[in-house]
Amino acid sequence: MGEGPMGVVILGSTGSIGRQAVEVIAGMPERLRAVALGAARDGRRLLEQVRRLRPEAVALEDPDAGRAWRPALEREGVRVLVGPGSAEELATWPGAERVLVAITGAAGLRPTLAALRAGRDVALANKESLVAAGALVTAQAAAAGVRLLPVDSEHSALFQCLAGRSPAEVERLILTASGGPFRGWRPEALRDVTPEQAVRHPNWSMGAKISVDCATLMNKGLEVIEAHWLFGLPASRIGVVVHPQSVVHGLVELRDGAMVAVLARPDMRQPIQYALCYPERGPRLVDRLDLAAVGKLTFEEPDTRTFPCLALAYRALETGGTAPAVLNAANEEAVAAFLAGRLPFPGIAETVAAVLDRHRARPVTGLDDVLEADAWAREEARAQMAGPPRTAVGPGGAASPPA
Incomplete structure (x- = not known):
């Protein structure tokens, strides 16, 4: 890590991930130093x-x-x-070597790109940046010669399982x-x-939006x-x-049939610390995992009939572009409308499906393509929630039948 503690910026410091990152940094003053903190409104x-x-x-x-x-x-x-x-x-604050982006939603995209352009490693807890603009974000990281370090527990687990492995060894990634x-x-x-039921996650303590995404399985799709x-x-x-115990966080299936996994208690401080300290490991911050006390680990296929958001995400990825x-x-x-009491829970998936049906995907050649698609989709989603279905229209395009 070099001489002295590493300088860290936390964007979204007052949210769930940000608060836990503050705990991690406060517990490791010899290794990590917060040079700047950013929040939305919680002064x-x-x-x-x-x-x-x-x-x-x-900020x-x-x-x-x-x-x-x-x-x-x-x-x-x-x-x-x-x-x-x-x-x-x-x-881009001077003295920062690593930027933790824990801003919720698409609002995290511009700061992520700014940090990468400035040559900062990004510890990414904002999955929406990669969902909306994955090609742009990864290209910017490669051009700047810096690292994208995953903070989500599942991607952190995969990252750890893949360490030192040749891509040719890997058959499949499995998210839990x-x-x-x-x-x-x-x-x-x-x-x-x-909404009160939907934000009550069985294993994790998270913000309202991501908790609802977990309830719909959209979070897993993202x-x-x-x-x-x-x-x-x-x-x-x-x-x-589906792994109800949330002990196995990710698995990598290798080409010879072996599987490698990371097991840990469901505590976000471990993946946060791993991303902030990488390539080194920090001291133990979480309780030891007692497998005998856990007793049983179970797995099952996801129910995409009841929770269609996961299938919608696969569809969007396979379609590509915008x-x-x-x-x-x-x-x-749709999640914001549900949390505000304006949309029933199944309406989240119904709204997303309707907007995807109306969208004509285009290649992403720059940030403007992403922002235009984002704005169009928000307008379409609000229209879908407010009234009957309409004819399909893509960003800037003429009406057409749903594809």
């Missing part, structure tokens, strides 16, 4: 983190929150950036899913699901797309298996 928690980690700079993307909290933050001796674009500025809070439910029962870009395998060689960006944007709009 109170950001102030607490400033007092704990003493960064050089902070609040929400202008109202920035105006309200700037005086208190500045009294702590930090530089305060406010407003849209402030996360991008933090992503807990099945979410509604595993085993019949489709008709999901009509009455409440992870399939992310794995494609991180590890370079096609959809046909990336599988998903389709994954459209999938992601439509899902974000």
